[in-house]
Amino acid sequence: MGAPAQRGMRFYLTTHKRHWLRLTDVPLFLKAEHFDRAVKWDVAQGPYAIDSGGFMELKSKGTWTRSPRQYVDDLRRIWEHVGPYDWAAQQDWMCEDAIINGGTFQGQHFVGTHLSVAEHQRRTVANFLELRSLAPDLRIAPVIQGDNIPAYERCVELYDKAGVDLRKEPVVGLGSVCRLQSTRQGAAIVTAMAAHGLRLHGFGFKTLGLERVGHLLTSADSAAWSSHARYRPPLPGHTHKNCANCIDYALNWHQRVLAAIPTHRQPLLTDRSAA
Template sequence: MTVYLTTHMDGWLYLEHPMPPLFVSHRRLARRLASGRRLRPALNWWALDSGGFSELDLYGGWRTTPAEYVAAVLRYDTEIGQLGWAASQDWMCEPQMLAKTGLTIRDHQALTVSNFVELTRLWADASDDQCPFMPTLQGQTLADYLACWDMYGEAGVDLTWQAVVGLGSVCRRERAAEVGEILLALRDLDPELPIHAFGFKTTGVRKYADLIDSCDSGAWSFGGRYRPDPACVKSSCANCLHYALDWYGRVAESLACASDPIQRPLFPASAFDLAV
């Protein structure tokens, strides 16, 4: 399983050190575009977070149009490179998000599906390269996610042919039994479905490692803010590279040991002994 290290420190894309795959927000990179700063070729593999949670939480909807997002992602893909995939402009279905938008779960699902269809259409018009956008299943209950699956089918999108399929609105729910039921139901629909779970904390990463192909986590930053390394001179380790990589190394090692005691972790902690 691949664990993406969530960070808003986009400069980490250019570090000349062994790095885990990064998960960087469009909201962060858009600032670089707006300021006129050039985009440099990345030295590390990464995926793009659309920033949807912040957009809906702050503004109750998307301010960025699909055309603007496609134009930005095209630049990231060609000028930064090393981009594995990009999240679509989906609509989360947590209760607080529904309260922000005033819409229903069904509305959010319909908007999520239609956005993916629009992004893929616009990308095909703009580039001959493989489309980087990934569809995301949204909902709250098992029935919701199955209904969203059907909505993609009705829109002409066969999820079983996608390189990555996101599972949204599961952040902070990794302890709930229903998340496991949802993952098992999706595996029943397609045993080979490449599921990416958005925002899984350490508990979810370990608990569902055999049911998902990848996830992203920024849990290290929360921990660094409130439980900084005592040996660090900083008052907060929320943006600390050493703290992030130490956390990642421990998670990767625990996953490797849990699945195969002989298997070496993909990113052993020793690789993160950086003199920076």
């Protein structure tokens, strides 16, 4: 798969602004769908990773509408036009209660998949196997899913039974912990999965979660800077209403978060040659 070598934790700044790739060498995290309508492509100046967009896909549609073949084609196009990415997340199936059962949570409507956690895990593993079969040369990262520690353990076993040794993967996404990562339960899940020797990526981590378990992660991403900025005055000299879409604010926030993580060590530069 040709993985980038690194040391410490790489902290990606999540954004929907794909043109930021040419404006900074800070690690960025973008959804594959943000490149769908690209006419002008911006070559990345620094490391970046790709999110499959599974949360919004399942939240609003209750299933994946982009086929594995389409996703692989999208990833190849991004690689060719933007430059080699660190890795891209597979098309996993989250196991949050809202995603599975549907309903309205914190003002957001979820259609619900109405499937079991076990079925979400089965589909997650099956998707990774299909993507790996379609594109063995691409850096596609497997994701483990569950709703408690025993469930995550079962997901690891499913990969093992399918012939995938997660310990050998350069990065393994830890799904469905975004809303738990600052809690004791979330910390316990991260700790239990790290004990397997997995190089974990934490999706949607915030400062408190990173302070608790950042030392156990290979990488993490966060878009918390945007909501943080939305409820605060803009930076001095900025004329917009707030800095919720402002690269200056995002980069300043990124530096503050890194400084707040006692265990953070700057990773080595990524090998950006093609796999």
